[in-house]
Amino acid sequence: MSSFNLVDALFQLLSLACIVLIIVLIVSFFRSKKYRKKQLDRIEKKIDDINQRINKDAD
Template sequence: MDALGFFTVFWQLFNLSFIVLIVFLIVSFFRSNRKRAEQLERIEDKIDYLITQLDGKTPLN
């Protein structure tokens, strides 16, 4: 009976850690997506600035 209790506890911990892992992966995905979007925005601003400097005009935004 003790072995059954041990495996039940082990199985519950395994399931809990699996759920925590899934939540962690989802949060990591959204954070990396947001960081990528911010980085692309910075790159776009730099390109707009360079175009402005080369053309002597203001960008269309």
């Protein structure tokens, strides 16, 4: 009665894979968001430096 069923094992592996996939997607989303914020901060700093140079040269 309690024999090993291949379909049950495949279903459990698929369920586990879905949970792992959700966790990986969440982690990668937040890492990507963090990277983009750092990138935007660097771009903003460069733009501010350029604006200061332009204003300094104009005076």
